[in-house]
Amino acid sequence: MDKKKTLLDFFAENKFIHTLLSIIIGFLVGAIFLAVMGISVSEAYGRLFQSVFSSVKSLSYCVVYATPYIATGLSVAFSFKTGVFNIGAEGQFVVGSMSACVVGILFGNLPSAVLIPLCFLAAAVAGALWGMIVGFLKTKWGINEVLSMIMFNWIAFYLSNYIAGIPAIHNEGTAEATRNISENARILLSQDTIKSLGLCPFSNWGIFLAIVMTVLVYFIIQKTVLGYELKAVGFNRSAAEYGGINVNRSILTALAISGALAGLGGALQLMGMGGRISVFSSQEGFGFAGIVVALIGVSNPLGVFIAGLFYGALTYGGSKLTLVGAPTQVVDIIVGTVVFFIAISCIFEYIKYLKRTPKAEAPPPIPDETPGKEADE
C-alpha cells in the first residue's frame, strides 16, 4: 500500500477532479447531441458562454438566477450530511415563498427594516414546519420519509395555488397570480447602484444572504455539537443511538433546518426576482434542482455555492440558446450527464481494483454507455 501515488490514485481520490471531468464530459455529450441535430456546436456553445460572460449585466443575471438554487442546494446537501434524502425541498420552497408572499402583501405598510426580516422569518418557519411534519410522521409512526415528502410536495403545490386564489391575495387584474408584494418587502438593489454598475434590473441582496447561509451551514455541520450529532446519526443510526444521541430528535432537527433553508430559498426567489406567485400548472422544480446542485457540489457547502452559480449560469445562458436555434434542453442534457458521471466517478476505484487484482475473478467489462444512442432510433 505504500506504493508511490499513481495518476490513477490521484483521479480516484480527488472529488474536485471528478466533478471537473464530469463537467467536461457533460459538455462533450451535449455537443454530440447538438451535432446530431445539425446545429453548429461552436455557435451554440459560443452563444451559451457569451450570454453568461459578455457583460456585468449578464453575469449579474446569472447570480440572480443562482441565488434560490444555492439555497435549495444547501437544503438538500444538509439533509444528505445527516442521512436523510430531502426530496421534499420542492414543497418546502413553495410554502416558504407563499408565506413570504402573504406577509409581504398583508403587512405591506411596515417599513423595510421590519418587513424584510419578517418575510424571511415566515418563509423559514413555514419551510421548517413543512420539513418537521415529515420528520414527525417518520419518528412517530415510522412512515417512510421519501413517500411523505412526495405527498407534501403536492400538498404544498395545491395549497399555494389555493392561497393564490384567495381574494385578499389574488391579483385584481386578469393574471392568474397573487398581487405584487409590497415594495418594502423587495430586496432589490437601489436603482442608482444598478444603473451605475450596469447590473441587471433584478439585482438583489439575496446573494449575500446565500453567502451567509453557506457559512452557517458549514459552521453547523463542522463546528457544533448539533452538527456532530446529526452527522453521527447520518453515518450510523444504531451506533449514534448507542452513543446516547436522541435519534428521533436529531431527525426532526435535521429536517427542520433543511426545510428552513429551502423555505428561505423560496423567499429569496420571491423577494429578489418574482415579486408575486403565479398559479402553477406544474411543479417549478427549484427543489429538484437543489438535489442536482447538492450532488454537483458534493454536499460540501462551498461546493454547493459554486455549483449553484454554475447551475444558475447554465439556466440563464441556456434560455438564450433559442436565439441560435438550439433547444434549451441541451442544458438539461449537459447537467444530467454531469450528474451521471459524478455518480459513476467510482469508476476510478473500479479500474484500480481491476489493476490491483489482475488474476482475481475479473468483473464483467464495463459496457459502452454513450447516451448518444436512443433505443427507438
Added chain:
Amino acid sequence: MDAVINELGVIIYATLLYTTPLLFAALGSCFSEVSGVVNIGIEGMMTAGAFAGTVVAYFVGNPWIGFLCGGLAGMFFGMLHAVATVRLGADQTISGTAINMLAPGIAIMMAKALFNGSSDTVPLDPSKKIPVLFAGKFDTSTVWGTFLKNVVSNYAIIYLVFLAVIVVWFIFYKTRFGLRMRACGEHPQACETLGINVLRMRFLCVCISGFMAGLGGACMTMAITNQFRPISIVGQGFIAIAAVIFGKFRPQGAMLGCLLFGLCTGLKVVVGGSAATVQLVSMIPYIVTVIVLILFVGKSHVPSANGKPYIKSK
C-alpha cells in the same frame, strides 16, 4: 338516481384510465426496489417511454409497436441506471436524479429535431392510438347500458395492466426467480454464497423496471392524451414510487396505492368546478394517503439491502 349511476360510471372509467400509467410504472418499480436497487429515475424513464411511444406510433402507424418501443426506450435508461448502480456501484439516488434530467432533455430535444422545432409531437390519429375494447357493443340509450359502456369499454392497456399485476404477483411469490430476486434485496451476501448471481439479477430487475416505466409513460401519451408534450409526465413517476412504498413493496399493494391515486385524479377530472375548489379537491389524495398510512399501513418494511450497492468480494 340515473344521474348518480351515470356519474359513477364516468368516475370508474376515469379512475381506471388514470391508474394505468401509474400501475405499469409501479410494477416496474417493485422489481427494482425488491431486488435492492432504488430507482428514482422512474420519472425520466416514463418520459422516455411517453415520447418514444407516440413517435414510433406516428411514423410506423401501429400503436402496439409504438407501445413496445415506449417500453424499450424506458429500458434503455433502465440499462443506463443498471450499468451505473449495479456494475459500477454508483450511488443509486444520484444516478436516478441524472436520468430524471437526461431523459426528458433528450426526449424534448429529439421532438424538436423531428417536428420542426416544436416540443410537442403531432397528435396521433385515433387509429394510431391504443385501441378501445368493446367499443360500440353497448346500448347507450339506457342508463345501465351507458354505465356498462363506461366501465367495460375502455383502452386495451387497462386490461393489460391488471393482467400484468397477476403475472408480476405470480413471478414474485410463486417462482424460483421471484424468491431469488427478493432474497437479493434482503441479503445479497447470503445469495452469493448460494450461487445466485446477485449482480445479474439486479441488472435484469432494473432493466425490467425501466421497461415497465416506459410502458407506463406510453400509456399517458397514447391513450389518455394523443401526443407527447413536455408536461406529459409531471410527477407520475414519483407518485408511482410513492404507491410502491404505500403498498409495502408488493405488487398487489402497489395496485391499491395506484387505484387510490387514480381515483383521486379521476375525481378531479370529472368533478371539476371552480378554481379554488379544484385546488382543494386536488390536495385530498395526498392527504388521504398520509392518513391511510398512519391509520392502516404504518411502517413499511423496506428490503434490507435496498439502496446499498453490492460489491462482490467485499
